Amino acid sequence: MAKCNICEIANGNVESKKVYEDAHLVAILHPKPATPGHIILIPKHHYPILENLSNDLIGHMFNTASKISSSIFESMNIHGTNIFVQNGVPAGQTIPHIMVHIIPRNENDNINLMWQPKKLDQEELSTVELKIKEETKNIVIQKEKEKQQPVEERKLEQLGTDGEEENYLLKQLRRIP
Numbered sequence: 001m002a003k004c005n006i007c008e009i010a011n012g013n014v015e016s017k018k019v020y021e022d023a024h025l026v027a028i029l030h031p032k033p034a035t036p037g038h039i040i041l042i043p044k045h046h047y048p049i050l051e052n053l054s055n056d057l058i059g060h061m062f063n064t065a066s067k068i069s070s071s072i073f074e075s076m077n078i079h080g081t082n083i084f085v086q087n088g089v090p091a092g093q094t095i096p097h098i099m100v101h102i103i104p105r106n107e108n109d110n111i112n113l114m115w116q117p118k119k120l121d122q123e124e125l126s127t128v129e130l131k132i133k134e135e136t137k138n139i140v141i142q143k144e145k146e147k148q149q150p151v152e153e154r155k156l157e158q159l160g161t162d163g164e165e166e167n168y169l170l171k172q173l174r175r176i177p
């Protein structure tokens, strides 16, 4: 597999403007920023998309993004930030290493992250609602299950799903040009 540029940056093999680092994450100034102070927050290990991250790492990453956002408010004298993830190729992801963008915003900065709102009728909205609810139902069930299971059982189950995750990851990699 070709070297991942983001891994190289995260592990300090390539020069970058590092503004934050801990055991799991690195934040650097985007070399081609949307606005001055545009930061990308990167996991040190290689994960192609958000779904590959553990619950703990996702929590830690978004907590840290929020803290970094506060730091930019203070240091750059700005009035807002956009915090977003390009999760998958159709969402604009160009490098198969997940990252969170933190973009400082001021009024009239001419950064365009807006979209044209679509009009769906009630039936279309309801169809989408049902489809998504069918899946989000499982989120609650899984959480409850985790709580009730003894630790040993959970460990086994995690081992069991590793293979699935690996396959999913490979599929994702194949999708990315």
Ligand SMILES: [Zn+2]
Pocket: 004, 005, 006, 007, 008, 045, 046, 047, 096, 097
């Ligand atoms: Zn990588």
